[in-house]
Amino acid sequence: MSVSWYPGHMVKAKRLIREQLRVCDLVFELADARIPESSRNPVLGELTAHKPRILVLTKPDLADPTLTRRWMDLLRDGPIPVLKFNAARGGRTKNVFDAALAVLNAAGDRPQAFRAVTVGIPNVGKSSFINRLTGQRVTQTGRRPGVTRGKQWIRINRWLELLDTPGTLWPRTCEAEVGYKLAVTGAIPDEAVDKREVAGWLISWIKQHNPRALIRRYELRAVPGEIGDLLEIIGLKRGLLLPGGKVDHEKTAAILIKDFRNGLLGRFTLDSPEKCE
Template sequence: MTIQWFPGHMAKARRQVTEKIKLVDIVFELVDARLPLSSRNPILDEIIGEKPRIIILNKSDLADPLETKKWVAYFNDQGIAAVPIVAQEGTGMKQLMGKAKELLQPKFDRRAAKGIKPRAIRAMSIGIPNVGKSTLINRFVKKNIAQTGNKPGVTKAQQWLKLGKELELLDTPGILWPKFEDPEIGKKLALTGAIKDTILQLDEIAMYGLEEMKIRNPEMLAKRYRLTEEELNLESPDLLMLISERKGYKDDYTRAAELIVFEIRSGKIGKYTLDIAPVSLPKRQDIKWENR
């Protein structure tokens, strides 16, 4: 299964981000904590360049907490600050602002020494679709100033938002890259909701998700769908058919697939991280990881 999705507005957004990057002090790069590597757009590295950045591992409540700690340590060892948050609940927001102030203190000290009046931090929110950029903004201002949705492609244009006296944030649309060299990355992004369901074969995504849950959360998978040990070991197409029948959907496998994908995304079959942190610490372009 090959998954590609690069709407025209993403190409436009990439150009706009490249033009506006010079206006900000720091970049907030949001990633999905379940996919700390696969949800990082490689195009963004060349756009961001040497600009200070913080990798924000959002939706950390859905990820394996041990793996999240490993990824934070990994990014720190690569010289990149990383903070896990749950934007929906506001968890980790103080740590995020604290880290931003820490990284930019030398710059603002230099400005003060020149007699330049202090001003708010200017940040850019950037990342792939559906990692929670708009939810992060709404949490900062404690109201729904940015449109959100549990689907990719909600934010269609850049917008400057003043968030109190400490922060001015440029929100940007999610940007995917034109081609996934590794089809496994496409599957991971599809399973976690970074790609629109309307262009996917949901039964294939559901079967991929079942195989991943067999590895990561077999007990919760069995409990959720009342599976015996023998049933749990069925091939994924047979398991999908069994779950469809058990839910009373008969031959409506699409409905069963939608249910399975939704329940995996929402954490009803347990916490999971699909990208396993590297044991060693190679340079990013040399990273390889294993699926457990």
């Protein structure tokens, strides 16, 4: 599957980031802990390469904790300081502030006040991150990608102001696997993809890595060989029928993807740290 979701607001967002970087001292690059590699926009990486940066892995509560530890170890060896942060619950803001001050101090003399920007793919949790840092709902968040549109500066504390930016993907078609991973985790809106295809990819992945997750969640005796058969069983169990009584595969696929996103199938990390070691 190729990613073909690159609407006009992303072109604008890229321009906005490029412009605003001039007045920023620090970049928070947010990546999804479930796909620490696939969720890093290479265009943003290039754009922000000359600035002090901190990589923040979001949604660690949905990722496999063992693999998150492995990813963190691996990324700590890289050029950018890394931390994980649960913006939905329990993220430790002190860790973020300590890391920011360390990076800023290392970068040179200390002005009175700093400006930072959050960048990352759509729906990765940029606005939630900012809300968590302020302890208030100062920016709009949502389950769908593409919630933030304009630019919004937010005062975090005495010394830090933070710019929220719209999520951006990259224009060029990427590896099919990356496209599926972005779709499954919610960086691409469901309307822009074939849900059955995405659910099919997800089922194959889970079957390969942890088939019991499907058995448990959907009370199956075994995972059928064919993806269509699995959708059929789940659809029947949930009563997801079309007029005429046939199973609605599209709706069933949507339920499966939603269950994954809500962590109801378990905690999964789709990018393997082994490939990068």
